[in-house]
Amino acid sequence: MQYYHSLINGKWEEGEGSFEVTNPSNGEVIASVSKVTLNQMKNTIDAAHSAFKTWSKKLAIERSRSLFKAAAKVREKAAEIGTLLAKEQGKAIKDAEKEIIGAADCLEYYACLGVNILGEVPPPNAMNLRSIALRQPIGVVFAVAAWNYPVSLISWKVAPALAAGCTVIVKPSRETPLSTIEFVRVCNEAGLPAGILNVVSGENALISNEIFSNPLVKLVALTGSTETGKEFIKASAHTVKRLMLELGGHSPFIVFADADLDRAIKDGIKRSFRNTGQICNSVNRIFVEKSVYDQFVKNFVEGAKKIRIGDPFENPAPDCGPMVNQSGVKKMEEFIQDAKTHGGRIECGGKRPEDPKFSKGFYFEPTVITNVTPAMKIMMDEPFGPIVAIDTFSSAEEAVIKANNTRYGLVAYVYTSNIKKAGWVAENLEWGNVAINNISPDSLYAPYPGWKESGIGLELGHYGLDQYLEWKNIKIEI
The missing domain is CATH 3.40.309.10 (Aldehyde Dehydrogenase; Chain A, domain 2)
Incomplete structure (x- = not known):
């Protein structure tokens, strides 16, 4: 049986206790994943925040090159990650590998968009004043993977966040964590700096409590049920975090x-x-x-x-x-x-x-x-x-x-x-x-919005990149 741990600031760390992952085709246990501790969660957030200070200051073309390298590595490992996905989720192996290739496509797409983040020069309201409107990365992002498409849907969050200059903490689903962890592993092996892309697994309550109470986490991105989304909305109020929620459909x-x-x-x-x-x-x-x-x-x-x-x-x-x-x-x-x-x-x-x-x-x-x-x-x-x-x-x-x-x-x-x-x-x-x-x-090229109780915010297209950026207006006297 394989054992998986959390990736924190570029290092794989074993937690306390573990949970088992089951093959839904036959009910057999195929892996064990260690649970992150509270101290490890705090360290992960601190590491992501520290890494943000350097990653956000890199030239957009430098971040783009890193994403292209990650995409190439994911494409190279598509069969390997796809096999894990098929085992833990139950979808046909051809569909699982197709999902991994789609995640590589997503990384490449936002690698392209990331070098085209544009601001504005609004018209002045006085002849001696000028405004420059910039867009800057929001900061540390907490991204929650869904179990039904655990690699595809997490790439919809990781790719635009990294392209924008944010750093990311990924939480895999407890039902299908293995392929998500491997996706993060492969992206890091492609040369991402330590702390840029982390992954933690464990107790939902412990992880969520720290994420929503810690002011260093600026945005929470979830694909999940409407009920979970509502809990996230409540929890985000304390620190007024930005939310990107793709929820249920019918x-x-x-x-x-x-x-x-x-x-x-x-x-x-x-x-x-x-x-x-x-x-x-x-x-x-x-x-x-x-x-x-x-x-x-x-x-x-x-x-x-x-x-x-x-x-x-x-x-x-x-x-x-x-x-x-x-x-x-x-x-x-x-x-x-x-x-x-x-x-x-x-x-x-x-x-x-x-x-x-x-x-x-x-x-x-x-x-x-x-x-x-x-x-x-x-x-x-x-x-x-x-x-x-x-x-x-x-x-x-x-x-x-x-x-x-x-x-x-x-x-x-x-x-x-x-x-x-x-x-x-x-x-x-x-x-x-x-x-x-x-x-x-x-x-990939168009917005994917959810109306009513199906979501908040947008994924995909250039709109997906916008979610991870803040506007800043700089006014200058000339």
Whole structure:
């Protein structure tokens, strides 16, 4: 069994006590991660703050070169890190390696953007005065990795923060810490100065209490649940920290009668069950125009039944792997029971697979629910698993009302061949991202906002870099 520790100021330090990491495919323990102590947390923050004084003063091109070197090293180690990710998270090995390559792309993208941080020269308010508006790095950043895409989503934070001139303390998820730790290790091996990029693991309460009470930490970046985000908002008040929160989603998938139904069904199945539904932009609620509802359901269910579940290292790769832990499986069972209680019909799935080869892992069959009502949990709460409900609508207005009837607002999907209809629906959806006739809502080059209870701040695009910069106005008498 492998043992992992925290990286503090360029040195790997063992903490006190440890927690185990389990392979969700078979329930076996694959690694142990030591827990950081309170003194180690304080030392990590002090080291990051000290390193910030030099890193922030480097020329932007110097920071850029460091990020390019880190990206090259991550790309070189993609298979190695991807294997760890597949073992601890359960996604297919090809998808895991793709995630690592995407993290390298992210490092390169912000390496480019980091040399183009521009200020302004506002017009003067007096003839003898001039203003120079600068943007400077905010300081020490605490970045929390999500367990479903632990390398990709942490790169969305680490890359812009380092490019801006900030230093970073990464906290991996307890469910999938290994690939995050390896990502940080590889970036440091590429030549980052000590203290620039640190990683700590351990008890959430101990780490969070020190982070939120320590004034040296200036920004907290999280991808996680809405409930965790709300706790972070409360905790940040004491020292008025800046927050960047990408939280829950409960994505609607709207299909009009004039859509390419074959394409909509294929895309809907993929976005509903990819990574076993454990994605913040996964489809949970499908709304289909009444005239094509029966045909859509029939073909969608047939497609869902063909999804092959399996171990992430199978060849060919499975369509669906295990859930990340046993509690996820229990949560799915609760959603199913609630749907049945409210009259829902389980068209396929709805249970753990019966094949004995899956008995030791955390597997759950891809599930489709019809005859849904607004009172069902599946229509109100994000399952974060392989469950999707299909409902109907009669007009564009009704589709929008149903889609907006949730506290979330991250990603919505619309399928129609009518561009005027698509435009009207997109503008009236209360969602930060709307994908029309596609299931690729995020891009390195565009903002990825969450509306309502799906987040605060922005990731990706040049907007993602802006989160880690402060404005300063310097007024000069001439």
